[in-house]
Amino acid sequence: MRDDTDRLLPATPVTSLEQHLEAGGGTGLERARSLTPDEVTAEVDAAGLRGRGGAGFPTATKWRGVRETAEHAGGRLSIVANAAEGEPGTYKDRTLIEQQPYAFLEGICIALHASGADAAHIGIKASFTRPLERLQHALDEIVAAGWFGADRIAIVPGPDLYLFGEETGMLEVIEGKLPMPRLVRPFEAGLNATTATPNPTIVNNVETFSHVARILANGADWFREAGTEASPGTMVFTVVGDVPNPGVYELALGTPLRVLLEDIAGATDIKAVYSGVSNAVILEEHLDTPLCFDAMSDAGVGMGSGGFIVYNRDRSILDVLSVLVNFLSVESCGQCNACKLGNGAMAETLANLQAGLGSRTDLESLLRRAATVTDQNRCYLPVGSQLLVGSTVAAFEDELIETVEAGTRTPADLPTPLIVDIDEDEGIVHYHDRYHLRQVDWSYADEDPTAERLEAIRRTD
Ligand SMILES: Cc1cc2nc3c(=O)[nH]c(=O)nc-3n(C[C@H](O)[C@H](O)[C@H](O)COP(=O)(O)O)c2cc1C
Ligand code: SF4
DSSP states (O other): OOOGGGSSSOSSOOOSHHHHHHTTTTHHHHHHHHSOHHHHHHHHHHHTOBOTTTTOOBHHHHHHHHHHHHHHHOSOOEEEEEEOOOSTTOOHHHHHHHHOHHHHHHHHHHHHHHHTOSEEEEEEETTOHHHHHHHHHHHHHHHHTTOTTGGGEEEEEEOSOGGGSSHHHHHHHHTTSOOOOOSSOTTTSOTTOOSSOOOOEEEEEHHHHHHHHHHHHHOHHHHHTSBOSSSBSEEEEEEEESOSSOEEEEEETTOBHHIIIIIITOOOSEEEEEETTSSOOBOGGGTTSBSSHHHHHHTTOOOTTSEEEEEETTSOHHHHHHHHHHHHHHHOOSSSHHHHHHHHHHHHHHHHHHTTOOOHHHHHHHHHHHHHTTTTOSSSHHHHHHHHHHHHHHHTHHHHHHHHHHTOOOOOOOOOOOEEEEETTTTEEEEOTTGGGBOTTSOBOSSOHHHHHHHHHHHTO
């Protein structure tokens, strides 16, 4: 039976390989090595593990698909572990790496065995200095201990860009380029692919690999003791925003969202909640939805990577929408016109409305832009903008019309919810403090260009 000690997040951080082994670590890899690659994949399949990086895609299906491509089309199969953690409102991957890097690495070693891949790369932001140090230390230890596959794992520090976390953007960075998403998915064409050698690549999230280690150690039935039939196991969630207890919490999938947000994080008076920036707004009416992939998507919202940003009733919804759309506008890479121009136009409209400029027709133009922002999209980023804008304008139409028609200026004081650190003892979240200076070409301005422009407009009012 599972108990609290069976969680991914340990009660106290595991800081040495010795501690990991004392707590039963290493047995997942040992068991995997006693099985054939197909048997390991079958165990992950039986556990029903679904990816924790955002889409909830079944992990074993991905692994099998990559092997099939390699068998039919050829090339060298490889693995990428996605530790970019660029989704606003999410902090669980860094927490897992800092508190239990060995389970993550063990999961990668198991995947190397199950897939027959040549090598594994871990893509992680260079700015995540503490997790990077912990990870390098743990990797050095398992290499020294002679763990299977450990000497074929490379850590690749990457840029502070949202698209570094998009799986094909990450492949580009590992190849030494900017994270410009590709048209073809990694399971079809992976690292250093050519037409003759597609090199299919498995990309999985930090938490996904960490669960793999526990599944092999304890078995699929054990994993299924928590969670629901279609979303088994636990998941590590993040809650930030207007809550007294922001933090990272591991819960069984299927737990009602209300338990996480209200009972645990202490939210009251919830107005709007966003699970990152790729899903529709979550409202009071959704709070009793079980936290599992299908129930959340059936409710029309979505769980993403389990990072929730809570806004209470004191907040202006215009400010909320503006700060989230600005993030997507800045992070869009510009390979697809409708995405870069559409997100830019929406961000500008929202900034003007925050300054009390504009009219009701601007809300209509926002909706028109949201409808076309995904045209010919290479990646999922603008789908997020479409869902965010469409659902938020629909849910808060009255408030938005009232604010816009009255020409009310909003406080415009919300930080972009990119988490740098969470002090759970003090209940304080530190956000990226220079994001307001970030420009659409991914450089940083010396001064906030929007503020300057809006101030000039205000002076001429
Ligand atoms: C714009 C964008 C950003 C993303 N950022 C991340 C990220 O930071 N971390 C992550 O694990 N997945 C991220 N993803 C999802 C990955 O593309 C990919 O689906 C995931 O790493 C697969 O892992 P999983 O199957 O274990 O969930 C992002 C996707 C998009 C479209
Ligand atoms: S959809 Fe947007 S973010 Fe994605 S590749 Fe195209 S321009 Fe870049």
